[in-house]
Amino acid sequence: MSVSGLHNILQRVNGVAAGRNSLRAANRIVLEACPHSEVIMVDGSPFTWEMAQPAQLLAYMVDASPGLQDVFGAAARRCPCDSEHLWDILLAFDEFTPGSKFKPKNRRKTMTVSFTIMQLGQNAISHECAWFTFSTLRSTVIADAQGGWSFLLAVLLRLMFCSPLSISKAGVPLRLGGEPFLMFGRLRVILTDGDGARISLDWRGAGPVRPCWLCRNCWKKGHTLIAGHADICCTDWDTFQVLDADTMEGQVDVLIAAHARFVAGEMSKGSFDDLQKYLGWNHNPTGLVAAVDLRAEFRIANIFRTDWVHNMLQDGLVNQELSAFMIAASKVGIRLADWNSYLKAAWSFPRHRVVKASRLHELFTKY
Secondary structure, three states: OOOHHHHHHHHHHHHHOOOHHHHHHHHHHHHHHOOEEEEEOOOOOOEEOOOOOOHHHHHHHHHOOOHHHHHHHHHHOOOOOOOEEEEEEEEEEEEEOOOOOOOHHHHHOOEEEEEEEHHHHHHHOOHHHHHHEEEEEEHHHHHHHHHHHHHHHHHHHHHOOOOOOOOOOOOOEEEEEEEEEOOEEEEEEEEEEEHHHHHHHHHHOOOOOOOOEEEEOOOOOOOOOOOOEEOHHHOOOHHEEOOOHHHHHHHHHHHHHHHEEEOOOOOOOHHHHHHHHHHHOOOOOOOOOOOHHOOOOOHHHHHHEEEEEHHHHHOOHHHHHHHHHHHHHHOOOHHHHHHHHHHHHHOOOOOOOOOOOOOOHHHHOOO
């Protein structure tokens, strides 16, 4: 958020906003206290990445919010917490593009990383106030960083769980109902969408020969060559075998060793590229799965999840089914322009008095 944007919000909420110079000075003070990480870009230049210390951010937010203190206090009564009984942390990240969804400005696309505590309960973590955002970074910076988002996510996880002030080792000192409470947490789930999985795991994506990072025996359509394996079109769920942590990490280690052989002239580039295709991973020795130090804290294959919204709705099964329906409708003369006109003139959600969605028809506008 820009200083001008913050100034305008404070003006609307409080009626009186601090001056822009005061906001800039306060921002500098906060940033100087934040952890910094030196990131080397592809061209060799350094980039200073500012982020909030997760434990300190959590303590500050809870101290400033009586509502959060009540929620954490209720959780502490239900689920006692100490260094032997850690609470479960759910970490989520995704890119968002500010501005109009019909005219996005991709150069402003930003990766946002947030976390919550699962012991707070479903009702609490369904509210944005129970999520703590400690890092944002422009996607243009991520694209130019050595190691990409996979390396940068490993940096964040080291800060959160391996540093001297980490949530898992030092804990987070809180005051709940006037009483001190030391909260310890462990990483239980990392949640993202399919593209987030691709860039953080160095997965080659759904298009190549190995289209699923979750399965150890799933292949692209028409590429089933081994007994006990299946292609992506198989509808028998029992056929697929879940990729376990040892196999995932072992494949990445094999790829790193193979790259060393390639550099030494002991393996051809074609053979190395074929190995990447066969395993389904891109070589990244500084990436998340390759981070041996993080394996002592958690196993990526055991905690990584993709959200159902993207799997089933956006870029998922429903999207594919609707696309097939639109193609079938076009064969009987129903065009995109017809859907546009219908939604614009006659259609509304059942609760249209609450949610009008007056611009839904623009989904069928040709840009």
